Structure formats: C-alpha cells, structure tokens
Amino acid sequence: MKNMEPKDITAECLCIGDELLIGQVLNTNAAWMGRELGLAGIRTALGRVIGDDQATIVEALRTASTDIVLITGGLGPTKDDVTKRALCEFFATGLVRNAGVEQRIIGLFTRLGGDARRVKQADLAQAMLPECCEVLPNLLGTASGMWFEREGRVFVSLPGVPYEMQALVRDQVLPKLRERFRPPAIIHRTVRTTGLGETMLAERLAHWEAGLAKQGIKLAYLPAPGEVKLRLSLYAAGNPQAARALVDREAMALYRIVPELIYGEGAQELQEVIGGLLKQSGQTLALAESCTGGYLSHMVTSVAGSSAYYIGGVVSYANAVKMEELGIPSDMLELNGAVSAPVAERMAIGVRGALKSDWAVATTGIAGPDGGTPEKPVGTVWIAVAGPQGVVSEKGVFMGSRDLVIRRASMAALNMLRKQLVAGSAASA
Amino acid sequence: MKNMEPKDITAECLCIGDELLIGQVLNTNAAWMGRELGLAGIRTALGRVIGDDQATIVEALRTASTDIVLITGGLGPTKDDVTKRALCEFFATGLVRNAGVEQRIIGLFTRLGGDARRVKQADLAQAMLPECCEVLPNLLGTASGMWFEREGRVFVSLPGVPYEMQALVRDQVLPKLRERFRPPAIIHRTVRTTGLGETMLAERLAHWEAGLAKQGIKLAYLPAPGEVKLRLSLYAAGNPQAARALVDREAMALYRIVPELIYGEGAQELQEVIGGLLKQSGQTLALAESCTGGYLSHMVTSVAGSSAYYIGGVVSYANAVKMEELGIPSDMLELNGAVSAPVAERMAIGVRGALKSDWAVATTGIAGPDGGTPEKPVGTVWIAVAGPQGVVSEKGVFMGSRDLVIRRASMAALNMLRKQLVAGSAASA
Numbered sequence: 001m002k003n004m005e006p007k008d009i010t011a012e013c014l015c016i017g018d019e020l021l022i023g024q025v026l027n028t029n030a031a032w033m034g035r036e037l038g039l040a041g042i043r044t045a046l047g048r049v050i051g052d053d054q055a056t057i058v059e060a061l062r063t064a065s066t067d068i069v070l071i072t073g074g075l076g077p078t079k080d081d082v083t084k085r086a087l088c089e090f091f092a093t094g095l096v097r098n099a100g101v102e103q104r105i106i107g108l109f110t111r112l113g114g115d116a117r118r119v120k121q122a123d124l125a126q127a128m129l130p131e132c133c134e135v136l137p138n139l140l141g142t143a144s145g146m147w148f149e150r151e152g153r154v155f156v157s158l159p160g161v162p163y164e165m166q167a168l169v170r171d172q173v174l175p176k177l178r179e180r181f182r183p184p185a186i187i188h189r190t191v192r193t194t195g196l197g198e199t200m201l202a203e204r205l206a207h208w209e210a211g212l213a214k215q216g217i218k219l220a221y222l223p224a225p226g227e228v229k230l231r232l233s234l235y236a237a238g239n240p241q242a243a244r245a246l247v248d249r250e251a252m253a254l255y256r257i258v259p260e261l262i263y264g265e266g267a268q269e270l271q272e273v274i275g276g277l278l279k280q281s282g283q284t285l286a287l288a289e290s291c292t293g294g295y296l297s298h299m300v301t302s303v304a305g306s307s308a309y310y311i312g313g314v315v316s317y318a319n320a321v322k323m324e325e326l327g328i329p330s331d332m333l334e335l336n337g338a339v340s341a342p343v344a345e346r347m348a349i350g351v352r353g354a355l356k357s358d359w360a361v362a363t364t365g366i367a368g369p370d371g372g373t374p375e376k377p378v379g380t381v382w383i384a385v386a387g388p389q390g391v392v393s394e395k396g397v398f399m400g401s402r403d404l405v406i407r408r409a410s411m412a413a414l415n416m417l418r419k420q421l422v423a424g425s426a427a428s429a
Numbered sequence: 430m431k432n433m434e435p436k437d438i439t440a441e442c443l444c445i446g447d448e449l450l451i452g453q454v455l456n457t458n459a460a461w462m463g464r465e466l467g468l469a470g471i472r473t474a475l476g477r478v479i480g481d482d483q484a485t486i487v488e489a490l491r492t493a494s495t496d497i498v499l500i501t502g503g504l505g506p507t508k509d510d511v512t513k514r515a516l517c518e519f520f521a522t523g524l525v526r527n528a529g530v531e532q533r534i535i536g537l538f539t540r541l542g543g544d545a546r547r548v549k550q551a552d553l554a555q556a557m558l559p560e561c562c563e564v565l566p567n568l569l570g571t572a573s574g575m576w577f578e579r580e581g582r583v584f585v586s587l588p589g590v591p592y593e594m595q596a597l598v599r600d601q602v603l604p605k606l607r608e609r610f611r612p613p614a615i616i617h618r619t620v621r622t623t624g625l626g627e628t629m630l631a632e633r634l635a636h637w638e639a640g641l642a643k644q645g646i647k648l649a650y651l652p653a654p655g656e657v658k659l660r661l662s663l664y665a666a667g668n669p670q671a672a673r674a675l676v677d678r679e680a681m682a683l684y685r686i687v688p689e690l691i692y693g694e695g696a697q698e699l700q701e702v703i704g705g706l707l708k709q710s711g712q713t714l715a716l717a718e719s720c721t722g723g724y725l726s727h728m729v730t731s732v733a734g735s736s737a738y739y740i741g742g743v744v745s746y747a748n749a750v751k752m753e754e755l756g757i758p759s760d761m762l763e764l765n766g767a768v769s770a771p772v773a774e775r776m777a778i779g780v781r782g783a784l785k786s787d788w789a790v791a792t793t794g795i796a797g798p799d800g801g802t803p804e805k806p807v808g809t810v811w812i813a814v815a816g817p818q819g820v821v822s823e824k825g826v827f828m829g830s831r832d833l834v835i836r837r838a839s840m841a842a843l844n845m846l847r848k849q850l851v852a853g854s855a856a857s858a
Contacts, residue, residue: 021473023463024649027456030478035452044450045485047478049459056474199551222453231453287744289723293730294716297723297744304798304831306722312750314743315716315726321741321784325754355750369733377540399537400569401592402733 016074041183057086073160102127226411278309286357287313291365326350348386445503470612486515502589504572531556655840707738715786716742720794755779777815
C-alpha cells in the first residue's frame, strides 16, 4: 500500500479502556476513525487498545511511531483522570483550570435544568486541562479534546463517547490535520458480488487484478456470509477527476468480467436491490421456506417499506404443512424426498398461488448439523423461483455451521430471484 | 483487576488486516478473544491491529511482551500468505507441506461435489505450513491454526474468519493454554434475564450488587437486544469449592430478587429453553408473524433439532394473508386495525388451528421507521400466545431502529411463550 501513496501520512488509533480489552464493549471507535482517516487520505498504520493505567498509557505514547496519534477514552468523570495525568507526565506539563471550558460545563449543566451551584466536582474537574495543549471544545459533553505536538508528531486526546468523539474529529481534528499534513485525496468504489467464494472469485479476476496494481489502484476482498465486496481505492495525487475516472473505468471492466455476480454497490444490500426491482415493476413477492426457517423472510422484511411488495410467506417445517398449506402431493414427497427439485418447485408454485403474488421463492434443504446423507450432505439446498414465465430451480451445497448454511442459502435464493427479476423485466421491456 | 489475580498471566490479541485498519470490518475477533481469555483467567493486556505487511508483522512479533500472543487474520487464500512468511522469518523456519492438512482440504473440496483433481492451487497452498510450529487442525476451513513457542512466550496464529477462529480457540487453544500456564481458576456464573433494560435492572439490583464487592465477586452487565446477561465472577484462590458456593449463593439471591426476569443461564438461548420445554412435554409450536417478519421463526429454527417440535409458521405481511390464511374477519381488521389485541389473538388461534399445533405465538405491530401514529407509535407490538388453556395477549412498545424493534419484540414473544409453557406444565403437573 505504501508505494502507491505520493506522501504516506500515517496515523495510530490508541484506544484506552479495560472494557475494550475484556471484550465488554466492541471497539467501534477505531473502525470509525480508520474509515474517516482513510477517506481523508491518511493511512491508519496501527491500532492499539490498552488498559486504564497511567504507566501503560505513558509507555504507549512513548513508543508511538506514526505522524498522528488519535487517543480515545479514559477521560470520563468516573475514570479518575488517568489519561490526563498520563498526558501531563509524557508532555512534562501540569493541569491548569480552563475558564472557558468551566463556563461551558456549568452552562451544559444548567441547560439540563440543574442548579449551577450544585455542579458536581467530578464535572468541574473536567475543566482542569494540560497547560501545553490546544483545547478542542467539546460541545456535546464535558470531556474536552486536546491537541499536542511533539517532535513533529501530533497527539490528539478525545473522549470515548462515540458521538462526542465523532463530532470533534469531523468538525475540528480532520480540518486541522488536513491543514497540518496536506494529505492526498483518495477515491473509493465498492462493488458487491454474490454467488462465488473469495478464492474462485479471485481466480476469475486474477488478470484484471494484475492490471490494477500498475495503475496504483488497490483492491480489497471483503467477504461476508454469502457475498464478497470488492473495494477499489486510489490516491488522487493532485487530480481527483482523473483518479475517479480511472477507478470508474476499472469498475466498468469488472461489470464486463463477472456481470452475473454483481448485485449492487456501496451500502446497498441484496434485499434492497430486490425491493427496488419489485417496486419498479409494481410486482409482489411471496416466500415458502423450509431449511431457511424464516431467515429469508426476515431479510426481505428488514427493508423499511417492504410491505409495499412483500405479501407474506409460509415456513413449512413439517411435511404436513408442505402438503396442506402448499399443496405438495404426499407421493411426491415420498418419491423424491423433501429436499428435491420437484418439491422446491411445487413449494414456489404453491405459495405463489395461495398468496396470489407475481413472484415466489422456495427453499428446502438440510441446514444441519444432523440429517445429512452421502447423496444429500448437510448444506444441500434446493432453491426454486416461480414467476410469470414459470418456475426454475437450482441446487446449492453451502459450507459452514447451521447458521451459515441458512444465511448462505438465503443469499443464494435472493440472488436467484434477482436474476429472474432482471430477466423478466428485460423480457417484458 | 490485577490485584485480584494470584498469578497474572497476560495475553495480547494481535489482529492482522488492512480491512480492520481502514474500518471496513469491525474487529469483533479481539472482543471475543478478550472475553474468552478473561473467562479462562488470562488477562488481555494489549490489543493491536496491524496491516497485511510482512515487515510490520515481524516487527509486531518482535515487540510482543505478553506471555501469550493470539494472532488472527492474514491467512486467507487471497492474502498472499504474508502472515505465514512473516512467521517463518520471525521463527527462522521454512514452509513444509503438511500431508494431513492437504488431505483435509481435498476432502473438504470433494465433499462439496468438486473434482479432487481440480482443487485450486490457492487452497492447496494452505497445506504449506511453518516447519517449527504445531499444527492445530481447522475442521471448518482451509487455514490451519499454528502454535509456536519462543523464549517462554506462546504465539498462536489463527484464521480471521470468526467461526473458524472461535472453534479453534475453544476446542484446542484454550485447553493447551490452561495446561501450559495453569491460570488461576475463576468461578463464573451467568444468569440471563429479559424484560427489563440495563439501567432499570441495575436499580432493582443496586442493594444486592453492593454486597458482592465485599466478597470479591465481580458483576458484569452484558446487554444484548432484548436481554441483559448478568455474569458473576470470582477468583478461586486455592479453594474452588468455597468460591463456587459463594457465587451460587449470590445467584440464588438473584433468583429471589427478579424471578420473573430470569429465563436461563450460561450459553442457553431463550429459544433453546423453549425447545427444551416443548420436547419435555412432547408438544408442538406454530407461529404467525406480521411485524417480526420471519425473525421469530428464524430464532426458533436456529436451534438444531427444532423440527422435533416446530411445525411451521405463516408470515402474514399483507392483510389478505391474515384473512385468508389465518381466518381474520375483515371487519375485525377494520374495527380494531391490524395492530390490536383481537387481531393478535385471532392470528395465534388461526395458525394453531391451521397447522394443528399445541401452542402458537402471533405478533402484529409497527416496526417502523414509518407507519406510527399518536395512539400507536412506532415500536408498538401486540403479542398473543394460544395454547391448550386458551389465548392471552400483551402489548409492548419497543425502542430503537426497525431491526431492534423486530429483535426486541421477538424476544418478548418468546418470553411470553416461555411463561405460558411453564404455567401450563405446572397446571398439568
């Protein structure tokens, strides 16, 4: 990554808090800061999490090696000021009362309906700040941001409360960092794929990927259950328009190489893409689930406004439900078994008829951990899509735990529906 | 925490991956490992996140200062083996083909219906492992765990895929660490509650909680959507029996203070508790979901073997489905609205009759973000449970995003069923 950067400005996210180390709180601050720094053209080279201990904090500051060190946490009124004392020790300075901050704390307190004379000592102590730092006013809380410089490095201490930290970083820290370091702009584009695992996708893209490096474009594979996101990044050395054009051209090439695998971009979820296609065509959807057990329906209904196109579904866990609610003939179940193409197709046709929808998706398979056979191992799932043009079905064998089989089969089912919707609208167009 | 530990065994979580540094992926592995290490009596003293770069990884290994270093990530087939090369450099060893691992990779591939002769080179490369390490077989994927020892420190390299890493840590790494370091035994007991938020629960328990500290018992509130886990921890300095008795006594006190909120203990999920109760009584369950949109069914079917008692369900998103599949009279919908006690109760009775189950649960509400009214704000959900003794219903108003309303309403629905099942078995006993 280094070599693609005209000017490599590095940062560390130093997060302080025992609650992070013992896993009681998930470290979302580091992820958020890494994202914001990256978008600003600053490379996060290191993330550290340490406990609420003065000596530990001083040692961490002493061993910092990046241009920028963003410190979060350890400033709350109950934290016993350990971070501030560590900062004073490291920068060989002392705490002084900041009148402006003290007034803001009292103001904050009285605005909340409190009596100014009864402001807690712990809160007033938040107005005691290291003498040598530049104070960054925190408009949302009592813990101020602190900007220090030493030997060409910038250290910024921030509160751990996410929305307070985020406001300080966006409104004050990033503008000051841009002015101080003049980082290059960076262009990002994320293309979302499903239907192929990371390894096989990487093989399909090997040639294209090789060409990216020459242009300084970085490719990141970001796998999640049932999908792989492809993130293109390029530092725009002085010319953002040209960089954007370069990234867009390679994204377009990607659409030519694996058109059938791409379902959307950026933050767009597969179920949102399907919702959009159904709204566009004014069509409706119904579901019949066996092995996915309601998860497919949950994915569809996780989209706000899905009631506009989703009529409902049947979870036919017992064969009796398959027969009575979906009209599967008992001899079909005996002849082929519940996990078969005919049953999957009949489930889709059955629920489409019963719920009077334009489209229907059905799943039947073995989620595991038990119930597998040599012919039908755990992870075997038949998926059927019924629509105005008829019914199609496909078999998939999905890896992993019961939960992963359910998630991956649901993603595959939605993607199969997506393809049919696209083909359908193409046919009707 | 230190002073409580007779013997302070320290660990570092070293997570490798640019996707973590740039904030594209949230570092859940570090939190999970910190939690598991703490439960095993090992103190996580440092967490580091570094990029996919050989020199950086070697430098991180060189500067490690804890007894144990758990390394995750950088092993995927597209990761270009950078972590393995760094490990070889640091431990001055080379890669050798591991026949056992190669066979398992081929087996994994062929089980998925592939042709053994066409196993990808990238996958086979996963069988090339450092000569000086002890290989920890990964039964869920192709990247093996690796155990190294050097100058009294243990280094363990693990795949970054959470469920693969977790299985390796639980089944192989923690047992070996216990044997190697003999950490002090910690007595834990986790009581799981639902029905009250963290703050209000803390108020109910304030007096009891105050008494814990005196006995050296630590209490952790572990909130999750719709529930709060209470974890009691005590270091068993030499006398595990006495410590166990102390913790059990306080847990029993807890059962006396909030009996109605406790549904289970330890790893037991609410849906597993319900599965156990249904199996015990040989009874069956059906579901009718509107606002929960299939998530309730997903929770029930997330339990392996749930087909023994779960017959199936109907997701009645459109009113037409409520009428035709569940027999709700249209005038009832017009008179009371879909989000009402009569409709919820009729949905439960309807699905219980249609699917011929002993018990049925129904949900109807407003998940949001739109669709709320002054009388029925977003988050309003009616839940009904129908059983051999008749039908009952309750209204809940759940806070948060659409996703949180769905999860919290589903938890509340399962808990209402649990209470009915317990009452039912008490009545029939």
